[in-house]
Amino acid sequence: MRPKKAIFRPKETAILQQLGENIRLARLWRQLTMEQVAERANIARSTLWHVEKGSNHIGIGIILKVLSVFGMENELKTLASR
Secondary structure, eight states, rough: OOOOOOOOOHHHHHHHHHHHHHHHHHHHTOOOHHHHHHHTHHHHHHHHHHHHHHTTTTHHHHHHHHHHTOOEEEEEHHHTOO
């Protein structure tokens, strides 16, 4: 039996896309290439591409790895404590 695919509403999709764009801007602001961030996060460059595009199949663990490269893991921790 195949697992059910998550269905995202437009509002949720927009949030994921904005998160991806913010991650991309954080990378560019730090003048890092996709290859550098992917290597430091121990993920494939294509996975980072999906993160930055706001793809809905990327797990929160991957996002945490990317945020950790930027020293922003506490941002996610702050959200979790609310």
